[in-house]
Amino acid sequence: MKIKVSVPATSANVGSGFDALGLAVTLYNTVTFEESDKLDISSADGTRIPRNESNLVYRSARVLFDRVGKKMPPLKIVQTNPIPMARGLGSSSACIIAGLLGANRMLGEILNTQELLTLATGIEGHPDNVAPALLGGLTSSVFEDGQVYSVKRDVDQSLCFAAVVPDYKLLTEAARAALPAQVPHKDAVYNLSRAALVPAAFCEGRHDLLAIATEDRLHQPYRLPLMPGAKEVFALAKDCGAKAVYVSGAGSTVMAVAERADAEAFYAGLQQGLEGLEGLDGCEAFTLLRLDADNVGATVE
Template identity: 40%
Template sequence: MPGTPPPPQTTPFTVRAPASSANLGPGFDSLGLSVPLYTTLRVTPQATTQVVPLGPELDGTPADESNYVYRAMQLAATRAGRPLPPARIEIETDVPLARGLGSSAAALVAGIVAGNELLGRPLDDLAVLDVAAREEGHPDNVAPALFGGIVVATLDKLGTHYVRLDPPAHLGVTVLIPDFELSTSKARAVLPKEYSRADAVHALSHAALLAAALAQGRLDLLRHAMQDYIHQIWRAPLVPGLSDILEEAWKHGALGAALSGAGPTVLCFHDTREPTAPLHAYLHGVMKRNGLEGRVMDFPIDTAGTLVDRDA
């Protein structure tokens, strides 16, 4: 019958949403890619609501309806105009928190998708993206977390719009994840309120070149296209060694380098046909010179985005 809402889900299911790296240099608040680290929800419909954070990454997070994941599930219910059915929600993540790898976006997207699933999927993918982007205030992390791959997206009063790109052949990601946290609010607070026309033109031209280079697989252009004067130079004092990496990583095998989101993680692109040992050695050396510890990891770009397993 037209207009009849779908019935709620009555059997257990699992939702898995990936981490993400936003901006990629000049694509401030509009460009990102997904990384194969995941936030996973196991949802079991039942008579009462239980929120169960699991694992060391989630120590200290609320085990009640104030949990961010549960509040994200409620966002789906609000958009759908229906009450959220009760369920047991188990939450796990291997996305490091406050590191610039989209931990909040992964939790947000996983929660909205889980809430939508629990309601019987009244919202389509574009509505899910719009709910997530409006909650975050920008789509650069939530779009790749939802759709996977590389995503260019905009958010305005007319809606949320995106183009998803499959990663170019042979493009891999190396991330340097320092062992300290940096809040997005602190990283945003150092940005200027106004920019010069020259900086605006630089940002627009380089963001356009980066999107075109990624679309056409022009790996040779990434180092030039990833230059940025909008946010990285202002955030560099918050991330020791960042300026060196942005200027020098290409000498050690990186195709290009950028601060991942608000940081402190730094992302380097690499050619998967080439060894990454020299790049790893360089990045570890930068950390050591700055008195830091952390991890250097190689990843493919996640292309699946958020997945729902209804056979859980």
């Protein structure tokens, strides 16, 4: 029996919701699983991935088998990975969710969605990517005492997204190392008040709130200096009509949000402007991904 899992890319933090908010978008990693006589891991699209037991898809599947006390059989795993790695679009979360869902299907859906989410968060360390990867939409999540509390809302389909992906990686570890150990109380309040507006802005048609809801003082000011060209991309996206612009996850991708009615002009202006930014501050090229919100989440066939 062949099992196929598709998992969407995710954009965490959404500006103000550091380590709490995330949303799923229409870019998908797919993984197929089959029982085999030996471990066989390969990439269908040529992406360089570990082909041994250190592979994150394999390790995540193994976690579930161990969790329920079952022996994991040798597997043939084939990955297709269009989600860019180490760019702030949830590539690791996609691998984790794929591994868990593949294993769960092999075991007859032995764990429910809440149990899968808790297991995924334990592997990843935070829920802001794994929650939307599993559930779709916009998720608000808390991880406390080994338990995940998460609420999912459907994102307004009249919004469209542009992921501006530079040609350099920004590892989550480096991005987190740039953050201060403490922040002023006023900065915490600044973010809390704005994060409270995010569901209305993205899910309830309050597009007038998109810009202010995604403002941030907790992480972006410290990470932007690590992202050559990002400030210029912020300015360009706003000039092209973006309603909101923020650092996706830990970076290096910048996510811009626009109204679908303006999508054609928005994408065209952004593409043209990005060509003028190539070579800026050591960034040789930008890739523009035209995306929508995914309100379904990961699927298993």
